[in-house]
Amino acid sequence: MNGTGTGLGTDPNPTPHPGAEDPTRSVIVVGCGPTGLLLAGDLAAAGVPVTLVEKRPHKISNLSRAIVVHARTLELLDARGLADEVESLGRRLDRMNLFTRLTVEFDTLPSRFKHLLVLPQYEIEPILERRAVAAGVRFRYETEVTGLSQDDEGVTVVTRGADGTTESLRAAYVVGTDGMRSTVRGAIGLPFPGRSVIRSVLLADVRLAQPPENILSVHSRGDAFVFFASFGDGYYRIVAWDRRRDTSESEPLDLEEVRQTVRAAAGHDFGMHDARWLSRFHSDERQAPSYRVGRVFLAGDAAHVHTPAGGQGMNIGMQDAANLSWKLASVLQGRADDSLLDTYQAERHPVGTEAMRSSGVIVRLAMAKHPWTRGMRAALTATLNTVTPIRRKLALQISGISVKYPAPDGAHRLVGARVADVKLEGGRLYEVLRGGRFVLITPEDCRDKTGLEDRLAVDRRTDRGSAGRTTVLVRPDGYVAWAADAPGLPAIEAAVEEHLGERISLAR
Template sequence: MNGTGTGLGTDPKPIPHPGAADPTRSVIVVGCGPTGLLMAGDLAAAGVPVTLVEKRPHKISNLSRAIVVHARTLELLDARALSDEAESLGRRLDRMNLFARLTVTFDALPSRFNHLLVLPQYEMERILERRAVEAGVRFRYETEVTGVAQDDAGVTVETRGPGGTTEALRAAYLVGTDGMRSTVRTAIGLPFPGRSVIRAVLLADVRLARPPKEVLSVHSRGDAFVFFASFGDGYYRIVAWNRRRDTLESEPLHLEEVRETVRAAAGHDFGMHDARWLSRFHSDERQAPSYRVGRVFLAGDAAHVHTPAGGQGMNIGMQDAANLSWKLAAVVQGRAADALLDTYQAERHPVGTEAMRSSGAIVRLAMAKHPWTQGLRAVLTTTLNAITPIRRKLALQITGLGVRYAAPEGAHGLTGTRAADVELEGGRLYEALRGGRFVLITAEDCADKTGLEDRLAVERRTGHDGDSRTTVLVRPDGYVAWAADAPDLRAIEAAVEAHLGERVGLAP
């Protein structure tokens, strides 16, 4: 067992995970944002006893920084029967405008969710919390983590609850989804290298008398930039910054300062009024070198933070959770070896790195200070706008649809790619994924063979397109684990055995 973490606090006697007869078969999640709620809900839905620890009181704020849900995240919600509700609460946008010259369109995305969804984080949390409660997650609000220790058998989490009461919870694994200032990350001794990119970023939700033409846009002039996004209810989210105003995050913010910054960036303030929320924050680029230390994992902002450009933060955190949750469930329930959990680092760490690069590039374009760099920005954005393949690649990257995991040498070209939502005889693929199992999409002569249905969903694709003979094994997170063109039963058996860990005895 590698990696041991300890923290400050008393050493109360560990107690079993609440509701679990065997703490070696349970998981503790720390942090009740979208990443933690998705993680906990997935685990509980898979039958894993899980406790979600949150230091805040039980209250979902009606104010939040994250407001954009991307196509890949909507697909993950679809695989949990939650996308229709999210879509009904948000506003669909098919494009975003950068610097008045570059328009990124989403209506041609290879997804049924060919748009952005403007949906405040608090609405996402409501949806995910309800699912977690229904799945049986045990919540511990007003409970702070004071220490973490692990051994070969599990993890002990020391906590301080309401009134200062101390308690030690015991589980097989711990997942820290507790944000940029993660207590879990600190307790296991992981650094969080990086730097502050922008100080004194202004956030405001306001009404606009003269809204911009594009409901999602970025404007920049001189030393200032501003980002607009429409909630669809008459309010707009404003994210603004002025290089010349380096104010402490703790300083009060007034609407007039937001007006001045927006005027500096866009030329006028769009008649903003009726602010319902004003706040400051500083934007960092940081990433933990490892997302795993022994039995402890990090996800979301606890593992990586980057600038808000592109609206990727909440989305990448939820995608982290979807990647890790099914793997944890398989290992905790004895269906897979512990080595499966190492693939979380291998697959998701590069995604976090790329998000820092892409969001950072947008912000650095916006922060262009000198005339020559501003001229370069104008030329670059105009050129990109004229090259459709590059704009398409940018859209795929921002929305998460372009993420591809490494595949073994000689593997089929689909291996490691996001699985498209193909039509099946039993419905769509992402409907089939709602069972939380692997899905085997195969030819008719294989689909009716016995020995598979108790381990995974077996489906046959409808239609007669060029891929109709390609057999595909899709992971619970919607990525292709294995594929082959017209394989025999022995090849399918070997693939299922390799990825699900049990022999299924298909071939005679």
């Protein structure tokens, strides 16, 4: 996909960036949240030179809104050797209560992580940052993007530092992970259609004298709703809203207003006190029509935003990063054609759309205004609680486990599906994936027939837990690239060549 996008003002005589990497092989990531950190760390670990540009000073903010890590994101962190540390910091929750009556259960998920994890974004970012630093990512904090242009060979990004110095950075590709108000998205001329769904939502981190029974729960009554989540340190995150209080975000917020809103939604204020953070925000549903324009990509909130219901926002962004990173590395290292990058749009755009839909349904049910819509909510929650398959489907969707990517016509039924953490000869699949390589899983021991481990970016293991005859080629992000039932060696050779760009021979 070729194209040109130019936006913002540019300095006619920018200062060259000192010590820049080969621009034909490098990537610039703009935005240092979880999405950008994961993406940059992946690329650097794969040997791609990466510069991460962030306009904020170098510090981790404790004012982040994201507080939930879902099972699929934990699997991706596991594939990077980070899940155990993340799990040690958070609070596991095997079910989530919505509208008091509806329970979404995660303890039956087909995953090593049969729960969601309550852990604020500011606890996750340092872990991702340490990995990125160790992998060799070049960080440029207090650096603002002021211009961007691209041509057939690469992208030029003009930046301004804290001292006003203007510099020009050059790379083969640029990824904007710079949030809802993305400068990169504006620079390539992409709209961000959608609308504000809820205005004047209250955020508060407080202590509670009478904590709710559950670690994470949602209550609604009349014109108000409230979401509770325990941080495990005595503080609770509260997200509250009252239809009757439409206040500008610029208006100051005090603890008494939060108390009143929580009382309206839950019947009492749980004895809240000692607020360490109070804020207002509005919640939007927006999505860029394309996640790619030429050599520039969008990921995370720069590409899509939706209501916080279900806690999917940060998770979807990190999953975007995991999808894009291995594809960029494959193209830059000559193992794949540039057309591989078009699959990022085809695979991730529908996921963002579905997240907007599912979170929108939850928040609209919570916002139900008329008696008939509240009656519909009561009937729906009663149905979901009694129909196990529907409730299970909801858990799979919210957790990210159910995501399946489109497959070519005639492909095996498994192509595009997420692969569970199966036991392999060399360990668990997600341990093997830590090498950032494709994994060939075959029910037969092929050690005497191939030198794949030495010659290709493929790690072949024997699946001891499978009685079937299916051979599966797993992508670095844990999805099936190719599968076949009882294939011969020529079929495996052809699949590996197609997906890794190298000709091989498995015969002795």
